[in-house]
Amino acid sequence: MISGYIEGIIILICVNSIAAMGVSLLTGFTGIFTLGHAGYMAIGAYTAAILSVRHDVPWFAAVIAGGILAMVLAYLIGVPTLKLMGDYFAIASIGLGETIRLILENWQSFTRGARGFPGVTNFTTLPVAAAFFLGMLILMRFLINGNYGRAFKACRDDYIAASLLGFNTSHYRVLSLTISGFYCGIAGALLAGFLTYLQPVMFDMNKSTELTAVVVFGGLGSLSGSIIGTAVIGMVTEVFRPISQYRMLIYGATMVLIMVVRPEGIMGQYEIGPKLFRSIFSRKPRNEVDGAHG
Amino acid sequence: METLLQQVINGFSLGSVYALIAVGYSLVYSILLFSNFAHGGFLVIGGYICYYTLAAVGNNIWVASLLAFLGAGVSAVLVERGAYKPIRERTNVTLYLLIASMGMSIVIENIFVVTVGGRFRALPPVIPMTPVSVFGLATTSAFDILSLVMAMIFLAGLQVFLSTTKWGLAIRAASYDLKTAGLMGVNVNKLISIVFFVAGLLAAVGGIFLSVRYTLYPQLGLITIKAFVAAVIGGLGSLPGAVVGSLILGLAEMLTAGFISSQMRDIVVFGMLVLTLLWRPTGLFGKHISEKV
Amino acid sequence: MLTKEPLLSVRNLHVSYGAIRAIRGIDLDVYDGEIVCVIGANGAGKSTLMNAIIGNVKREEGTLLLDGKPLAGRSYQAVAQGVSLAPEGRKVFAPLTVHENLMMGAFPIKERSKIGEDLDWVFTLFPRLKERKDQHAGTLSGGEQQMLSIGRALMSSPRLLLLDEPSLGLAPIIIRDIFKELKRINDEGVTILLVEQNARQALLLSHRGYVMQTGRMLMEGLAADLLKNPDVEAAYLGTAKK
Amino acid sequence: AAEDVIKIGHLAALTGDWAAYGQTEVNSAKLAVEEINAKGGVLGKKLQLVPYDFRTRPEDAVNAFRRMAENDKVVAVIGANGSGINIATAPLADKYKVPQIGTVSTNLLVTVDEKGVLHPYMFRICFTDPYQGQLIAAFSAQELKKMTAAVLWDVGSDYAQGLREFFMKYYDQYGGKVVADLGFRAGTDVDFRAQLTTIRDSKAEVLVLPNMGKEMALIMKQARELGMKDIIFVGGDGYGEFMWEIAGDAMEGSYWINHVAPEDPAMADFFKDYLKTYNDECKEFTNGVLAYDSIYWLADAITRAGKVDSTAIKDALENTVNVKLHHATMSIDPATHNPMNKTGVVLIAKDGRGQFFTKIQPE
């Protein structure tokens, strides 16, 4: 039997990985850089919490509802704002994420504001977290292998060329954001069930940054990379817990170091799977190609 | 009426502090095309150097700021050399730089947390804070006027440099394509170091002003987020844009907090950011050059 | 015409991209006052060779001498030593205007009067560029960008001018004009190393030629001889009517 | 070996925005542990402090708590300096049966859940939001006799939100009127002149500041710069001596409703030792004192329990009656696990430091 401590770590990694998968789709596969996805986690978390605590909705339904609401919101936000490109969208997404948090803080009659929302039942046990993680992972892998995945990547690599191959690029950009919103919403809802207590600060910009960071140093365009990235960052903060003060220093240094040593991320664009092993053993050259700016 | 005037003055004063930061951030953006999140770190470095030098040499602001400028500038160059250069030499995906810069900002913040502690410190009032009355209707301080003037001086200086000298031209060329700029005989690494030095120096100016006006602590760099927003409103990479965006942002914040709702201040700020971008996707002064197919 | 010491001498050059060995031991000499052209199929490594000479890609191994002195390994130093490259694919600075692009080319030049003269010269060479002086380079047509790229390389008054497929995307009449102009530049003392797909015209213009294949030098010789060589003719000159 | 030490966990923010407070807490708790150990420890065993950072995030704190309880086998936990963290760890304290003492966690929900059910293993050493809110209201209305007040509070802080809510409630009961109720957000907001201009126009006599020290100091400084000469500042236990560095003379004449006064003679030794050990003054003294006394309280409870057993310790904590600590004499209400009848200490900022002004304890 694993200890509750390890169990807690694994649950958190599962939950954060789900959010990271969403961001990976958006940033890694579609090339849209976000710094506000903690906002969608917040929506999922508060929806699930409020539904299950105040309206006695069964937790599973509440989690799905959290995902769906985050998804709808992502769609509504995406349609106008995804016209923005590159860092403009990124900085605007900081604003969107912070605005969601601000509303949660100010709408005290509904969310109890900064004092937090307590009393959620502890439904995110290890089996639940693991099951969601696996289910969401399979869903995402399936989605990425095939037409949709290629379409997203085409939009990422060269959106002009993509539209000249007949892709409605804005459609795919919005679709990508919508799906990633769903993933983050689910992750947020599960987090609510794990912590049993929510506070708006949990979904601040640091959280958003962390989500994007794990995706980037897992490797842009690698789903397994995002998960490995999440695990690495989760482990770094746990392993160095005894030297508490230096922990964040190490955390930051790790981020820099991974980028400097392997700018293409831990996994590059490779996935863990038969293909990777084949390419390792056949020693086919793996060379990096420069993408466009941004 | 008096209240409005006061709020407008408050807004300009806040905006001018943002401007000092936004110009440096925009300068780095204009050459490497990425948002340097470590910019806030340089600001903190400048602030602490100034603080400790003031303590060591007695309140001599000239010596202290000189050291702070140098220190922050050199740290910026070192950060570029150590963390960014290896990345940009291997790839031109700017996202990697951005993540490295986020990591760097956490590192810098926590270096101060572990060495000097998280405590809030205040610089002695080395910059005059004497209240200045505006026609007897509102008050501002010498400090505010000074920070606005400083922002303008740096803006003008940089603008002249960028638009009239060949190094300025080289910066603009390098911002588009580092490799090809090298083919023109530009020592790109040196150029980037210079840019980072200037940006670090500017950050230190902002850091000193912020620490005097507000207070100094390891997380002070957080305020740069607002300056980023200002720079984006003005148009990334455009220095006049950074200043105008900052003033607009400062005004908007103060007027919202004063007349609409203090709680909604940030919502209005971010709402304005999004609306500006929807109206002009590259900010007020950002150039949009449509790509030719 | 040939002096004993080559202006540029390349010995045993190796270049790789990761595991791809693009150049595997190349020797090449360019004498002062010469026009030398390198021909070869797609992927032979011609562009890599040009980039390696000017230090735009890392040389793995090999000695490069310019006028007997080691040629610096970084592009900006090589430019200072008097080498200049019009790269493959134009690489103009899209957000800068045509005029600013040309001024970038003149970056290593100190005297203002010289810059002005060169600018006039480039403008007479490519009148179209003068018309479009203030247009953003990114919006120029393909051929106009090619002219700009060549003009920009000329602005640094190099001793050794490297041209990577200068005829790419240019109208026949412009190609003819450019080749004529290259001849004239050469007569004025600029040494030229040229990579061309348009092999026949290039050889007609050049004194000597090299033939590259998958990272190695296959042949070298006087241009006139190469033109007559049946192997070269079959492989690189095509059966284009003449 | 391992049997000979008693491990006590300490959740403290050592990084992030609250790092200054957290670092002082750990330093102070360590001091208490060393003092107790020097006197022979507890039940013949030495105490050992296990401090963990929580990055100011509940999800990190939860992991830290599990690690303390499972891997380090602590018998009790003190901290964290933030109510939200304690609310998140409360179910764990109950689950692992490891008592936790909140140092400055004033939110009601730390010890009882929202249905009023007690968390059997959660305690606190400080008073609660409603009580402190009432103290501020009583002091403003009854001592200062000022009946118009403005509140300027950090919307993002649970502490500020709670204090403001209860202040408003009681001030109203005492017949006062809140003429301006304005918010801000710590972190990115450092400029409060917009709100202050509104407050100036509202003609409030008192400005209530239920916030952390940095923001309160900046607010006071900027208010004086805006020419608000007469308004009286009243704040809570966010007060720290470092605020003088920031606000300078603007501090003069402000009042602070606190747990303890820095010149409390009972604390003098502690402050002296702190300065000696860390070569630094204990400027976040509220956190310092409460963390320090939490250890002493815990030591006392362990002694009374007579064995190193978490449940016994919890019972002993629950049965705390008139236990003499340094800053106060503690009695715990078994129904709520809140300290009973803690008197508030009112400090007045004068001559460059916070000085004892009066004690209040409304009925």
Place this chain on the structure above:
Amino acid sequence: MADPILSLDNLNKHFGGVHAVKDFTFQMERSELAGLIGPNGAGKTTVFNLITGVYSPDSGSIKFKGEEISARKTYEVISRGVARTFQNLRLFPRSTALENVMTARQQHFKYNFFEAATHAGRWAGNEKKIKETSLELLDRVGLLPVAEQAAGTLPYGHQRRLEIARALALQPELLLLDEPAAGMNPEEVQDLNGLIRNIHEDFNLTTLVIEHHMEVIMEICPRIACMNFGEKIAEGDPDYIQKHHEILKAYLGEEVEEC
């Protein structure tokens, strides 16, 4: 022309002061192979950009298969059966050659979101077909050996051919090739000629080629239009064009006179 598949009527396009395309009228019959030549900056690429909806014309009409498409978005034009290659290469450099082609090929094998997320229904069958036809196309342009190599690392000439394969994968009715022979040596140009001819015959494809290589245009295009300063200055068969005085002067130069 009886029933033109493409009909451009009095097109105009300005960029600031530049009148890039001026009263341009041109038609193509189904299955025709035509060439478009003209000096640099004449407006040829702009015509392609207008047809594909990258720019919208200031005035004039563009009819494709009888339908007015001048106000359509790019992807809508493409989905009606137009494909093009680019003068400046626009491949997806990080994806393999095969993936590049598959990305285009999939436009004809759609499946819905649900099928994509579960790999149920049409997914497997379609994926297989997409891959098979893509490999065939790669084979056709001679890139089968490098199918798994990242497109950005291929030599220039290969990248050009990959672009053609990718455009063909769209199974267009109208194919627009913008300087397909740029960067190729004469030998390769000959291969390219064969390739274009084959494609044209096998798929019965209407093809419009922009080229500066006369050995391409003159050999494969029965009809050639020539532009200068945005205007069409001549249109006719290769012989006519080669003798056209204005074209000789503005475009070909005397060299052609000699031959």
